[in-house]
Amino acid sequence: MAIVGAGPAGLLLGQLLHRQGIEAVIVEARSRDYVEARIRAGVLEQGTIEVLREAGVGERMDREGLPHGGIYINYEGMRHHIPMSDLTGGRAVMIYGQTEVVKDLIAARLKDGAPLLFDCSDVSLGGVTSGEPVVRYTHDGQDRELGCELIAGCDGFHGVCRRAIPEDVLTTWGREYPFAWLGILADVAPSTDELIYAQHERGFALHSMRSPSVSRLYIQVDPTEKIDDWSDERIWSELHVRLASEGWELTEGPVIEKSITPMRSFVASPMRYGRLLLAGDAAHIVPPTGAKGLNLAVADVTVLAEALTEHFRHVSDAALDEYSDRCTMRVWRAQHFSWWMTTMLHQDPGADEYGRELQRSQLRYTCSSEAAMTSLAENYVGLRLQETAVHHG
Ligand code: FAD
Ligand code: DHB
Numbered sequence: 001m002a003i004v005g006a007g008p009a010g011l012l013l014g015q016l017l018h019r020q021g022i023e024a025v026i027v028e029a030r031s032r033d034y035v036e037a038r039i040r041a042g043v044l045e046q047g048t049i050e051v052l053r054e055a056g057v058g059e060r061m062d063r064e065g066l067p068h069g070g071i072y073i074n075y076e077g078m079r080h081h082i083p084m085s086d087l088t089g090g091r092a093v094m095i096y097g098q099t100e101v102v103k104d105l106i107a108a109r110l111k112d113g114a115p116l117l118f119d120c121s122d123v124s125l126g127g128v129t130s131g132e133p134v135v136r137y138t139h140d141g142q143d144r145e146l147g148c149e150l151i152a153g154c155d156g157f158h159g160v161c162r163r164a165i166p167e168d169v170l171t172t173w174g175r176e177y178p179f180a181w182l183g184i185l186a187d188v189a190p191s192t193d194e195l196i197y198a199q200h201e202r203g204f205a206l207h208s209m210r211s212p213s214v215s216r217l218y219i220q221v222d223p224t225e226k227i228d229d230w231s232d233e234r235i236w237s238e239l240h241v242r243l244a245s246e247g248w249e250l251t252e253g254p255v256i257e258k259s260i261t262p263m264r265s266f267v268a269s270p271m272r273y274g275r276l277l278l279a280g281d282a283a284h285i286v287p288p289t290g291a292k293g294l295n296l297a298v299a300d301v302t303v304l305a306e307a308l309t310e311h312f313r314h315v316s317d318a319a320l321d322e323y324s325d326r327c328t329m330r331v332w333r334a335q336h337f338s339w340w341m342t343t344m345l346h347q348d349p350g351a352d353e354y355g356r357e358l359q360r361s362q363l364r365y366t367c368s369s370e371a372a373m374t375s376l377a378e379n380y381v382g383l384r385l386q387e388t389a390v391h392h393g
Pocket of ligand 2: 040
């Protein structure tokens with residue numbers, strides 16, 4: 001088995017298969033330092049927490065992660081609490097950085113002595129529709145060819161695997177948004193106990209965190225903005241204005257990292273082509289509002305690991321044949337939720353007065369109706385796989 005990409009999808013798939021005694025080689029384009037330093041998502045759904053524990057990599061997460069049972073939504077200067085755990089029978093999320101999940105998975109793999117190759121260049125696929133697929137790459141200055149039975153394409157949105165599927169086979173859907181997120185990591189204790197999602201006329205803002213002493217904050221900016229034009233002072237000033245609510249103070253601190261991320265929605269289907277199986281960002285992207293990207297990648301590889309286990313144990317290929325359909329249903333639920341959270345909370349520069357009133361109405365409803373809050377809560381903490389499946393008859 002070959003796995004292309006050592007992001008959360010590839011590494012977790014490797015871990016789940018290893019525990020079933022299935023050998024895989026992971027081929028990664030970047031260095032270990034680079035992969036372990038990339039700052040991305042930070043919210044783990046209930047289902048993701050459980051999968052990581054079952055995969056034997058939940059120990060540090062349980063020690064250092066911050067369980068959260070609710071979020072705040074801020075609009076018109078007022079803060080509203082959504083008690084997610086109360087609304088979902090006790091389900092919750094865990095604040096634990098993607099970077100930490102990746103570090104834990106790499107450490108587990110190296111401890112097991114399982115193959116994980118960093119710094120591979122010129123990665124390409126061959127024989128995907130033949131009986132003998134290969135992954136070609138250059139490593140340590142040598143051209144190599146890895147023959148395998150199946151290839152898992154876990155190489156993210158810009159990887160090579162999705163592009164190995166002919167255009168007439170793949171259907172894609174997508175949307176670009178007229179804004180981006182400027183994110184900072186700040187060496188200061190969070191000014192809030194739970195995440196604050198803020199809608200403001202100057203644009204969206206989010207107060208998140210990574211630990212009791214490190215804050216993660218985001219503001220909506222125009223996608224053409226350059227990070228060099230955003231001094232720390234300017235960023236903090238926007239955060240103060242957009243997150244403001246009566247009687248609450250935002251504490252500033254040294255900015256450790258800052259970057260701008262574009263926002264898009266994207267789905268490619270089917271997620272299987274011959275001997276190639278796509279998982280995670282290689283097959284779909286969501287805008288970050290609602291924190292679904294990492295969790296979707298985990299859900300994909302959980303389904304894939306089960307299907308591959310049945311395949312390699314010669315039980316049946318039925319689950320492998322159903323892989324794409326099973327994932328796609330969950331993917332579309334997360335697409336809708338992420339799009340909905342994004343449009344409810346961001347300032348659309350092209351919106352007219354009618355659009356703005358619709359947005360305000362939706363915010364009022366979401367923060368006051370228990371039914372509406374419950375819908376947000378169950379999507380945020382993550383639906384169980386079977387809740388997104390089609391029930392026949
Ligand atoms: P990735 O994490 O992208 O991993 C793919 C891996 O494949 C990478 O290690 C890459 O180096 C490697 N690779 C690429 N090309 C090749 C190749 N040709 N050969 C070999 N290896 C290759 N989600 C949230 O929920 N909240 C957030 O705040 C958030 N912020 C984000 C910020 C950024 C800048 C980005 C890009 C994404 C963010 N996401 C966020 C989304 C979330 O991080 C992703 O959904 C998640 O990383 C998906 O995991 P993955 O393993 O599928 O893909
Ligand atoms: C974070 C990212 C998100 O996209 C989100 O909705 C909440 C938190 C974060 O990086 O902490």
